[in-house]
Amino acid sequence: GESVGLHLPTLSVQEGDNSIINCAYSNSASDYFIWYKQESGKGPQFIIDIRSNMDKRQGQRVTVLLNKTVKHLSLQIAATQPGDSAVYFCDIVTGNQFYFGTGTSLTVIP
Amino acid sequence: NAGVTQTPKFQVLKTGQSMTLQCAQDMNHEYMSWYRQDPGMGLRLIHYSVGAGITDQGEVPNGYNVSRSTTEDFPLRLLSAAPSQTSVYFCASSYGHSNTEAFFGQGTRLTVV
Numbered sequence: 001g002e003s004v005g006l007h008l009p010t011l012s013v014q015e016g017d018n019s020i021i022n023c024a025y026s027n028s029a030s031d032y033f034i035w036y037k038q039e040s041g042k043g044p045q046f047i048i049d050i051r052s053n054m055d056k057r058q059g060q061r062v063t064v065l066l067n068k069t070v071k072h073l074s075l076q077i078a079a080t081q082p083g084d085s086a087v088y089f090c091d092i093v094t095g096n097q098f099y100f101g102t103g104t105s106l107t108v109i110p
Numbered sequence: 111n112a113g114v115t116q117t118p119k120f121q122v123l124k125t126g127q128s129m130t131l132q133c134a135q136d137m138n139h140e141y142m143s144w145y146r147q148d149p150g151m152g153l154r155l156i157h158y159s160v161g162a163g164i165t166d167q168g169e170v171p172n173g174y175n176v177s178r179s180t181t182e183d184f185p186l187r188l189l190s191a192a193p194s195q196t197s198v199y200f201c202a203s204s205y206g207h208s209n210t211e212a213f214f215g216q217g218t219r220l221t222v223v
Contacts, residue, residue, distance in 0.1 A: 034211050043114075043200050043214030044153070089152065093209070100145075100153040 012107045019077040021104045023090030026071060032093035035064060035075045038103070039086045047075070047088075082108045112136050116201050116215035123191040123222045131186040131218050133201030141204045142184040143168070143212070144176065146197040153200065159184055191222045 013019045021035075031052040036044035050057045050064045050073075057064050063076040073090055087103040117132045135142065143158035155168030159178040173195060175187040184203075188195060198219050202212040 032209055036214075041217075043202075043216050044212075045214070046211040049211055091212075098155075102150060102152040 008104055009102070010105045010107070012109055013080050014109050015082060016079055019075075019080045019084065019106060021075045021077075021088045021106065023073040023075075023092070023101050024071060025073065025090075025092045025099075027092070027094050028068070028071065030071075030092050030094040033064070033066060033073050034091040034093070035062075036089045036091060036100075037084075037086045038089065044089060077106075080106075080108050082110060084108055114201055114203055114213050114215040116199075116218050118218060119216065121218060121220050123188070123220065125191060125193060125222060127191050128187065128189050129191065131188075131199055131201075131220075133184045133186065133215060134182050135184075135201075135203040135213070136182065137203060137213065138181060139203035139205055139213070140181065141206060142178065143202050144174070144184070144186045145200045145202065146170065146195075147200060147217075148197050156186065156199075188220075191220075193222045196220060196222045 034049040035047045037047050038044040048059045048062050048064050050066050055066050061078045065074045077084055085106055085108045087105045089103045090101040092099045114135045140161045144156040145153040147153050154170050156170055156174050157168055157176040159165045162178050162181050165176050165178055178184055198217050200217050201215040204210050204212045
């Protein structure tokens with residue numbers, strides 16, 4: 001089966017700094033990748049996605065990078081704000097199968 | 111703009127009791143699914159449905175039943191609750207099965223004593 005992991009279960013950053021959250025996967029056939037944000041007491045919320053025919057996609061303050069060679073996905077948050085404090089999940093989709101990582105808890109220090 | 115609505119938000123059950131977690135979406139999504147979220151284990155798929163009248167098992171289906179009589183509703187039934195089913199449950203819906211992002215409900219925190 002798919003192996004999905006995150007490099008760090010927790011991450012603390014100073015307000016205003018950039019944050020990088022990582023996710024590794026094992027199946028080279030994975031073709032769609034999604035990042036979700038989950039605030040305390042709420043359900044996961046879509047942030048950004050990327051398909052396997054791309055290696056970078058940018059949103060508002062967020063960038064997702066995909067390195068298919070090493071099967072690595074990252075989420076970059078620019079100028080991190082207190083409202084970015086949450087758990088971030090990657091969702092790795094392979095055909096009609098999808099796997100969620102265990103999540104990285106991001107804490108923003110004022 | 112309701113999205114995905116789950117009820118109840120909190121529930122305490124005694125071992126052996128049964129109950130139904132409700133999930134409704136108003137986005138006309140064909141695909142709906144149920145997950146459980148446990149500490150350190152991420153989201154695990156329980157059951158899913160690709161359309162009304164069609165359901166299938168996910169990664170951890172034992173102890174749970176589902177049905178999909180309408181596009182909007184996808185209830186999850188616990189037939190005989192066990193302490194191992196203590197978890198936070200999320201319902202999600204999406205346009206497609208696996209090629210678009212999912213919209214999640216707010217979750218149901220279930221405790222089985």
